[in-house]
Amino acid sequence: MAEKSALIETRALVKTYDLMIVLRKLDFQVERGxxxxxxxxNGSGKSTLLRLLSGLSKPTSGAIFIGGWELxxxxxxxxxQIGMVSHRALLxxxxxxxxxxxxxxxxxxxxxxxxxxxxxxxxxxxSKRGDSLVRTFSRGMQQRLSIARxxxxxxxxxxxxxxxxxxxxxxxxxxDGLLTQAYADGRTIVMTxxxxxxxxxxxxxxxxxxRGNIRYDAPASALDGRQLSERYTEITSLAxxx
Amino acid sequence: xxxxxxxxxxxxxxxxxxxxxxxxxxxxxxxxFSLLSxxxxxxxxxxxxxxxxxxxxxxLWVTVVxxxxxxxxxxxxxxxxxxxxxxxxxxxxxxAAIFLGKLIGNYLFALAVGLLLLPVMTVLFNMPxxxxxxxxxxxxxxxxxxxxxxxxxxxxxxxxARESLLPIVMLPIALPVLLASVHASTNILTxxxxxxxxxxxxxxxxxxxxxxxxxxxxxxxxxxD
Numbered sequence: 264m265a266e267k268s269a270l271i272e273t274r275a276l277v278k279t280y281d282l283m284i285v286l287r288k289l290d291f292q293v294e295r296g297x298x299x300x301x302x303x304x305n306g307s308g309k310s311t312l313l314r315l316l317s318g319l320s321k322p323t324s325g326a327i328f329i330g331g332w333e334l335x336x337x338x339x340x341x342x343x344q345i346g347m348v349s350h351r352a353l354l355x356x357x358x359x360x361x362x363x364x365x366x367x368x369x370x371x372x373x374x375x376x377x378x379x380x381x382x383x384x385x386x387x388x389x390s391k392r393g394d395s396l397v398r399t400f401s402r403g404m405q406q407r408l409s410i411a412r413x414x415x416x417x418x419x420x421x422x423x424x425x426x427x428x429x430x431x432x433x434x435x436x437x438x439d440g441l442l443t444q445a446y447a448d449g450r451t452i453v454m455t456x457x458x459x460x461x462x463x464x465x466x467x468x469x470x471x472x473x474r475g476n477i478r479y480d481a482p483a484s485a486l487d488g489r490q491l492s493e494r495y496t497e498i499t500s501l502a503x504x505x
Numbered sequence: 506x507x508x509x510x511x512x513x514x515x516x517x518x519x520x521x522x523x524x525x526x527x528x529x530x531x532x533x534x535x536x537x538f539s540l541l542s543x544x545x546x547x548x549x550x551x552x553x554x555x556x557x558x559x560x561x562x563x564x565l566w567v568t569v570v571x572x573x574x575x576x577x578x579x580x581x582x583x584x585x586x587x588x589x590x591x592x593x594x595x596x597x598x599x600x601a602a603i604f605l606g607k608l609i610g611n612y613l614f615a616l617a618v619g620l621l622l623l624p625v626m627t628v629l630f631n632m633p634x635x636x637x638x639x640x641x642x643x644x645x646x647x648x649x650x651x652x653x654x655x656x657x658x659x660x661x662x663x664x665x666a667r668e669s670l671l672p673i674v675m676l677p678i679a680l681p682v683l684l685a686s687v688h689a690s691t692n693i694l695t696x697x698x699x700x701x702x703x704x705x706x707x708x709x710x711x712x713x714x715x716x717x718x719x720x721x722x723x724x725x726x727x728x729x730d
Contacts, residue, residue: 319594320730339507342597351588357524369516370596372508396527412592 269328270295270420270451271316276325278311278475285311287475288325293468295419298442298452300462300483302491303472304499309455312472313424316453317347330419343371345420346413350428352405353412356398360389360408363397364415371416383411387441403434410441421445423454427461439465459495460488471498513598517606521580525614531579535572535618542568543622547629561630562690566683568622569643570650573615574672577654580611581662590659594728604655604724612651619643638693638706645709646686649716650679656720660727682716685709 269292276289285308293299301309314320315327318338327334329341347353354363361380368376384390387407397405406426413421423442427435442465446452456462462469463483469491471479478498486494525531546564550557584590584607593603620643623634654675661670676683685708692702 314730317595319591339597342595345595347591347595349588349591353588353592355520355524355589356587357528358520362520362523366516366520367592367596370508370513370593370598372512372597 269293270297270330271453272328273315274326274328276312276315276327277323278308278315278320279323285475286315289475289477291470291477291480293451293453295451296446296449298446298465298467299454300466300469301453301455301472302457302459302462302469302495303455307472308475309472310424313347313422313453313455316420317345317422318342343416344418345422346416346418348406348409348413348421348423348426350425352397352409354397354405354408357396359394359396360384360400360411361393363408364412367412367415373416376415379415380411383414386414386444387411388437401434402429403431403437406430406434406438407441410438410445414445419451421450421452421454423452425455425457427456427458435461459492463488463491471495473498508596508598508602510599510602513596513602514606514609517593517603518609521607521610522613524583525610530583531576531614532617534579535576535614536621538575539568539572539618539622540625542571543626543629557630557632558695559691561626561632561634562687562694564630565619565622565626565634565690566646566687569615569619569647570676570679570683571672572618573611573647573650573654574675576614576618577611577651577658578662578668578671580607580614581655581658582667585662590728600725600728601721603728604659604721607659608652608655608720611655612648615647615651616644619647632694634694636693639690642686642689642693642706642709645706645713646682649682649686649709649713650675652713652716652720653679653682656724656727659724681712682709685712 271293273289273291276286278286289312301312303309311320315322316329318334318341321335330344332340334341358366364380364383365376368380373379381390384393387410389404389408392404397408400408426438430438442452454466463486466483469479469481469483470477479494543564550560552560627634657675657678658671661667661674664670685705689702689705689709
């Protein structure tokens with residue numbers, strides 16, 4: 264176990280697929296309790312970075328530490344600290360909401376889960392639909408259940424890969440509330456998104472990734488939504504021109 | 506620390522059985538395909554009794570194998586399409602537990618289809634297929650290609666041409682299992698002396714064990730990104 268104060272740390276992180284370099288020697292730290300919005304155009308490496316941080320993918324070179332544990336060497340310890348929400352629901356449609364959570368609770372070796380599941384279903388506003396099949400849920404309901412699944416084992420880190428994809432206005436607002444609550448609870452959140460205004464509003468820090476490099480990294484309060492959008496356009500158009 | 510291995514395997518198996526019980530997606534498609542196949546075979550092969558005894562094990566195994574491929578593709582595609590394989594990989598469980606959980610489920614579905622075929626084929630081909638040795642070979646043969654199939658389906662399901670790719674990749678690798686199964690079944694159905702064919706079930710056991718160990722060890726590398 265490494266001696267680190269940051270909850271997430273990468274050192275000279277490189278990821279390549281065959282000859283394509285997706286991430287180029289990324290060095291960054293995320294402190295406990297930060298909410299980082301990871302921005303960037305499609306193909307900039309955002310999702311790849313989240314897959315690396317979650318242990319779903321292995322780095323080509325460099326190191327990743329989560330809570331002081333190194334990936335992929337100490338992956339089992341890291342996985343217990345991470346909850347992930349993706350634009351896909353990561354749920355079984357032919358199981359009920361409760362059965363889905365029970366299944367994942369077994370995979371995380373959780374004890375006395377009924378009360379925990381009841382509380383989580385209530386938090387995400389699905390307590391009345393706990394025994395309904397997930398295939399009968401709207402996209403917004405599935406995404407809320409997906410958050411309950413990610414929070415089931417009380418992880419310190421929430422990784423969210425474009426969680427707003429496909430959500431209507433109301434569902435997006437409900438998700439805003441859940442994320443705000445998770446942040447207030449002291450969880451460390453790293454979220455990829457294309458919604459700059461939302462990133463500026465919700466996150467405590469904004470990072471812009473372009474062509475596998477971090478081009479901008481500052482507290483979200485440094486810029487409002489419009490300024491962040493201008494900075495984003497400037498960075499990404501510069502990268503396109505190269 | 507990882508979740509206990511057996512707990513993870515049982516959770517995945519229970520989830521697969523519950524999902525299937527509710528949707529009947531795998532069993533219905535595999536069962537329907539099998540019934541149609543043997544119906545076509547029974548009309549196409551108008552054979553005398555001796556020729557039928559020799560051909561019927563081929564019909565049985567071709568049907569079971571292709572029905573299983575259908576089921577394997579669907580079983581792993583369901584995990585992949587909703588990203589559920591990733592959700593399982595995110596959990597602190599041994600990767601081999603995912604393999605074993607999926608394998609047992611796939612094996613039970615393939616075996617159910619194989620066992621369903623025996624009475625139907627007995628009627629259609631007018632031959633006694635409910636023989637203890639034949640049932641044992643069905644158990645062993647199905648285990649062999651379910652093992653190879655679960656590993657290979659995990660690989661091919663990540664490709665665009667997964668439906669066509671799985672049989673192309675799987676059949677050559679599962680050939681020893683199929684050869685041993687067909688030879689043993691043919692000898693059983695033609696009432697050959699046991700000394701003439703007992704080596705085939707023995708070979709089947711050895712191949713099954715080798716495939717189980719290899720696939721168990723290789724699974725982690727197959728699901729690597």
